[in-house]
Amino acid sequence: MNWLLVIAGAAVGAPLRYLTDLAVQKRHDTVFPWGTLTVNVAGCLVLGLLTGAIIYGAASDSVQLLVGTGFCGALTTYSTFSYETMRLAETGAKVFAAANVIAGVVAGLGAAFIGVALARACWT
Amino acid sequence: MKPQHYPAVGEPTDPDVDLHVPVQRPGPWRAQVPVVVVVALGGAIGASARYGASLLWPTASGGFPWTTLTVNTVGCAVIGVFMVVISDVWAAHRLVRPFFGTGVLGGFTTFSTYAVDIQQLVDAGRAGAGLAYLGLTLLVALAAVWSAAWATRRIVAWRQA
Numbered sequence: 017m018n019w020l021l022v023i024a025g026a027a028v029g030a031p032l033r034y035l036t037d038l039a040v041q042k043r044h045d046t047v048f049p050w051g052t053l054t055v056n057v058a059g060c061l062v063l064g065l066l067t068g069a070i071i072y073g074a075a076s077d078s079v080q081l082l083v084g085t086g087f088c089g090a091l092t093t094y095s096t097f098s099y100e101t102m103r104l105a106e107t108g109a110k111v112f113a114a115a116n117v118i119a120g121v122v123a124g125l126g127a128a129f130i131g132v133a134l135a136r137a138c139w140t
Numbered sequence: 141m142k143p144q145h146y147p148a149v150g151e152p153t154d155p156d157v158d159l160h161v162p163v164q165r166p167g168p169w170r171a172q173v174p175v176v177v178v179v180a181l182g183g184a185i186g187a188s189a190r191y192g193a194s195l196l197w198p199t200a201s202g203g204f205p206w207t208t209l210t211v212n213t214v215g216c217a218v219i220g221v222f223m224v225v226i227s228d229v230w231a232a233h234r235l236v237r238p239f240f241g242t243g244v245l246g247g248f249t250t251f252s253t254y255a256v257d258i259q260q261l262v263d264a265g266r267a268g269a270g271l272a273y274l275g276l277t278l279l280v281a282l283a284a285v286w287s288a289a290w291a292t293r294r295i296v297a298w299r300q301a
Binding site for chain 2 (some may be wrong): 060062124
């Protein structure tokens with residue numbers, strides 16, 4: 017059952033990452049990987065909220081597997097993030113490469129902190 | 141900017157969505173259905189592998205997240221090899237890249253767990269460990285993708301010479 021929850025969450029999260037990236041790229045013709053940044057930050061916010069909800073007793077372990085391990089884990093990606101950073105640096109867009117790393121880490125961490133803080137405000 | 145002056149020009153910047161690949165160009169939504177299906181399938185496989193790793197090597201509550209660090213590093217090394225092979229060597233079926241690169245590797249690696257684990261370490265009063273985890277993952281993941289792509293390009297060039 018636990019595996020099915022992870023599989024179900026990932027089967028939604030991964031295509032949502034693809035479709036978001038597709039939608040973002042169609043709107044913004046730029047080399048900066050806005051699509052990956054968007055899904056990573058969104059996933060950090062949701063996982064922060066969920067982690068807080070579990071800490072404050074508002075969500076179960078099943079929800080953790082479905083939404084956390086499955087959905088958020090598949091929605092966000094480290095492989096694409098680092099590959100894009102490498103390609104930006106290699107193709108001469110070194111400023112974009114550095115900006116991608118800084119924006120990813122700062123916005124992702126910020127979203128995680130905000131998510132947990134929101135959960136605290138909601139469930140305590 | 142003339143792209144032909146750069147290394148490995150066949151390789152895209154975004155491995156997930158490349159509008160130069162005909163199947164991913166704007167078109168009828170029906171054309172996206174097989175891509176979405178293989179990304180979902182690959183994502184489920186990748187996430188299951190990550191979940192399996194977390195069961196085999198569980199991280200204690202408040203402990204240093206070595207398993208996630210390893211998973212992300214392995215995923216980054218594999219995408220470095222895969223993107224060079226799929227772009228420069230192997231004329232694979234059009235669904236191979238969305239299935240494996242976007243689906244399996246994207247589902248295997250995770251950014252959300254990385255960020256929330258740092259938040260949890262900081263929250264537990266272990267800001268130093270959180271900062272070390274933040275920097276170490278970045279360093280090792282970028283080194284993995286870069287060295288894997290570099291080595292694969294060298295092997296490809298040597299075989300084609």
